[in-house]
Amino acid sequence: MKNSRRSFVLFSLGVASSLALTRVATADAAKLSEADPKAQAVGYKEVAATVDKSKFPSYVAGQNCSNCSLFQGKASDAWGGCLLFGSLQVAATGWCSSYGNM
Incomplete structure (x- = not known):
């Protein structure tokens, strides 16, 4: 025993x-920066509410990384992985033009 x-x-x-x-x-x-060229290519913003709606008319209020199909964290995580950005983490409150594409 x-x-x-x-x-x-x-x-x-x-x-x-x-x-x-x-x-x-x-x-x-490492966390993804808005200044990163990959982030800029898809219009990534750490806070979805700051998305320029004239540049990204597909943005709809309520869309953010935490409820995107590409997000690899839990909905309750502040930061999590994203299939687009490899090992870099994205803000759960963020958004990019690839939202939900998968």
């Missing part, structure tokens, strides 16, 4: 530390 308890504790510590390190790595991931 002692051996299985020890194995359980060691396994639990390993899992907990892995989860903690994953969260730290995600929090430290």
Whole structure:
């Protein structure tokens, strides 16, 4: 019994530390800048409400990265991955002209 308890504790510590390190790595991931050429090519804005509606008439209020099919985070995350931008994270409140395309 002692051996299985020890194995359980060691396994639990390993899992907990892995989860903690994953969260730290995600929090430290590089964030996409509006000045990035890839971001500019699709009109990315960190705050959807600031989208220039004359340049992007397809923008509709309520659209943002957190409810886009390309967003790789949870709807409750402030930042998350995007299929368009590789390892860079986008703001959940953001928007780009590729919204929902997939």
